[in-house]
Amino acid sequence: MNSTYLEKLEQIKKDKDQFAAFNSNCSTVVKAGPGSGKTTVLTLKIMKLLNDKIKYPRGLACLTYNREAVKEFTNRLYELGYVKRNNVFLGTVHAFCIAEVISPFAHLYDYDIPLPLKIVSEKEKNKLFKDTVIQLNYDPNQIKIIDMDKERTLGIEGISCVSVEPYDIGLKVAKEYENRLHAMGMVDFIDIVKYATLLIQKEEYVRKCLEAKFPWILIDEYQDLGKPLHEMVLSLFHKTNIKIFAVGDPDQSIYGFNGAIPDYLNELYSSPNIEAIELKTNYRSHQDIINASIIGLNQQNRNYVSGKRFDKDAEFHFITCEEEMDDQYKEVAYSIIPSCQQKGIPLEEICVLVHSEKQIQSMRKILDEANIPYYISKLEFKRSDIVIWLEQCALWVISNSNVSFSSLFDYWNNLLQKHNQTITAERNILERKRLYSILKESIKHFKSLYKWLEFLIKNLKLHSILYDSDIYPDEVDNLNALIKVAKDGSFRDFDITRFANLGKPINQITLSTRHSSKGLEFEVVILLGMEQGNFPYYKNENDPEKLAEERRVFFVSISRAKRVCYLLRSKKYTRKTRFGYKTFNYKPSMFWEELYESKKNLGTTVN
């Protein structure tokens, strides 16, 4: 057994909840609070299942929310001694639906699924949505594409008893939109999950095949995955012998606008015949930080205990600025960060959380002025499969020990096949040689990411392969966006080493929206815009469900911190009104108040 595995195993043996989750031999739901080591448990569990329980050629599927998570996950598994094997699926829900359900089985049935799958591009989708709204005579302000998509996912029927009030306009737009999309012979990502769910619900043979391949299905971040996946899981749980291992945290469910609500995870958690486990020890944060995050959540029975020792006390700083966000940005750049640095906190241990993309752009400007390097977790392009593959290529080019050429070629070969190129045995060898020599040759451009990308994209003929692609409809645009960033955007000074390590700040502070901060952790977390009306958004204050979600966003934000929290607010904002510009006084956010009160009562360090 691999030494990292044994080491980690010893580690989780000390936590009885983690160990129980690791050992469970029936369907299990693990509620995993922030910093509770869920990824460790999940990856060790996968290794144990593959080594001891599941005999080749059967395997398992592990589904996660996004591609970055998949990459992170796969790397962790390799570190634990995972060897690639058949019928082990590690990927996103979408990829699972396509590769394991629709491609092999949809053609056997008659569900009007347009085959082969042709996925609509984002551009076309937006246009189609707008046309539909206009056609149906709705006010474009009344409905956003996300509202429609939410209704579409909620439209799936099945076993779940969770009910959500439908949004009538959303439903009507959704129906018309789907009709039009399918008439064009196309589908979008929501369709893919819906069709896959339908096939699993209705067809015994499909379930049987999935059961044969995957006696276990493991799901990470269950709270983010919404209704279709929930119904898929319920159907497999009730109608097959597949064992489900779902990990998630209802308190970190912050994608309500997508239709992802905590209720689904809670429903699964309390189902009969499911082992319910709660990971209560937080190995990330100081107990005071944990307590603070729970206060924001305003929920009963959250008894998280810190499992980590700190030399220093936790710190909470409540900073009131004068006017506008700008004062807060300046406070961060010119006061908070320098003071952190003075205390010896490295830049990559500092994170600034703001409300929106727009605020990120404003913050950037100030940071640029102050000469503070920063890293933005959300990029101007998507880290799509192909971009992640390019990152892997870069990694191989600079040090071919970290990634195998075979795995790079497997993806390439797959990409060619998916784009209607027949790969015979000889062609396979030729392509292998070609890819190898192009990558080897690309070393000469290693100092400039832009030149390297251009060289690769040109020589691999990526544009012509991806032109009008059925499965990657947005990829040509996405690659262009990447090129643009590399040419004269934020990556213009990147060498390929930096590109290969995308996703990690290097001597940079991290700049993120509150929503995108999920899964990250820092010594210091700086929360901006803590005014009443801004956070929580004033329209959500009187809607209990929406307020609860805002509370969860606050919970997520605070719980990113290991030890230090800064909360910033401004007293005045000038806003455009019917009567021209007016300056308003802003009160602190309710989260600020609640936290401030509790700190004061406890007598902890409050500045």
Place this chain on the structure above:
Amino acid sequence: MTKIKSPYISRVKIKNFRNFKDIDVNLSHKQVIIGENNVGKTNFLKAIQIILDPKFSDEDRFLNESDFYDGLVEPMKNGEIIEIIIEIRGYEHNKTVLSMLSDATISENPPTLRLTYKFFPSQDTNEYTYTIFQGDRPEVQFTHFHRKFLNIKVINAIRDVESEMRNSRKSPIKNLLRDYEFDKDELEDIGAKLKEQSNEILSIDELIDLEKKINNRFINTMGNQSFSKISLETIDVDPNRILNTLKLMIGEEKQRPTSDTSLGINNILYISLILISLEDKTIPTLLKKENYIELSEESDSEILEECYVKSSKGNYFLKDNLDDGLMLKLYSFMDNYSLSKEGFTILAIEEPEAHLHPSFQRIIYKDVMKNNTSVLMTTHSPYITSVAPLNSIVHLRTTQEGTIINTTADLNLSDKEKQDLERYIDVKRGEIYFGKGVILVEGIAEEYLIPAFAEILGKPLDLKGIICCNINSTNFDPYVKFLDMLGIPYVCITDGDYYAWVKEKEEPKRKYHIVVDDSHISNGYLGLERIGDLLVKLQKINNSSLPKDLDEQEELFAKNGFFIGYYTMEVDIMDACSESNQGKDIICNIFNELTTGGERQKENFKRELNSGDYWSCLRKIENCENEVGKGRFAQRLSLMCIKDHIPKYIENAIDYIYSKIEEVGKYE
């Protein structure tokens, strides 16, 4: 063990491969491949092996010009493609196969997998290359990964069973031993004890003396060198090799090693061992302690206790005679928590009859046919075909368009018909399969006489491989269906059974056993009616096109290979020779020779024959007091008959089947 059958090849399509131009056949769970020498039975197996045999190398799968269909001129220059498709059914109960091959699914009702081999010029380079892919998805390859879980094992016709049994690596008994996980400690323990026991022998004075002698001799020759110490040792006690010392012995009282037993017995043993090794091992017959404990953790594990019994060493044996329901439940339990990671092997045996006495062939293969493993075999043995299930026949035949194959997998008969046919084939030792043409007749007399008539007509049946099948009834239906499926040309000869309508007690009634008479106002032939019904039922003609006129009917039936007499064959023979004194004399002489009746009776017979009262003659032949009988009469007549005896319809039938076969024969 259980009723759960292993997967089988349900369909084979071959295009442009060797002697196959374009064939497409359905198969069942057992396949008995018959056909003359050189018709391509081995090539048929080879086509399947190209896809499924793990022993084939890449090079074997890479075909060349000589593998193209013989009728193609310069196939590779013209970009011809060889394509072999096989479909698999009966796999869905097994998760190992499902998990590896579900991509190959082309239908779920019934669940069907498809694998396609293609040898074709590549688009880029125009060079030939091959691919094997799953289902309808050329991008999903079928490789050795998959073949490990679904494959074929071929036992060749020319095999040296004895040496395979002796070969420690390939021996089937060694393979079976390898399937078990032996406890190393246990073996070591036994090894040590064996060593201890056997070392005692070395302490016998005689052996001490011998060892000394050898050593002295050796040292004298070699000098005192490091390797010159010779010692006597007993048996090999290496725990890893202790199992290799196990030998199969045959015989109850006088046990003999297999090397000393007959080739035939060894063949049976060999095939039995192979079949055991190919059995579905999803349900283990022996469960090790630790596996049992692990499985007990599963929530539905109470079935284990029901089905297994603890051995004295703490392991668990599967109980005998568990009922099917329980076994099915156990199968799905074991399949779900599968300990077994084995897939399935389809067995192909070329000429399994080799070295076996006919009665052994029947006994062994009756059993093989019931086995859960799917088996293909090529055979010339009527003893094996006679016990083959009706729907298992794969019949190969040469034609101008290459070898064609007819199979009986889709045979659709009622249970009664099936039983009749099966019994007939069993009793007649499967002769029906081996004819190039078949004459179906309804009784023993025809069976004797028709070959003799053919001989007289200069068309001996044996010369063309025509077989005269006596089905002992007029129920031709299943035989005709079966022969149609097999693609074997046939004719059917049956009695006309002339009748006239008469009134009996005011009721109209058919009167049989009379000769045609102008006084019969309303009459008919039962034989014609029977055949008419049959042909309509088999959809060879449709009801509306059945002519009213009896002569026209006869003509139409003859075109379809059905030849009908007027009365019954003996009467028709007498009628045929009414103008021939020689013919009539022969009949009288035979009667006179055979009957136990007196001169008076013989006189009467002769008189009746001359006057055309044939039914009275027949009654005398049939009368049991005279001890003649139709069979005996026919047997004797078959030795003496002359051309004058041959009724026209029989002559026509013989001409018909002869010309059919010559038609086919032209291409051979």
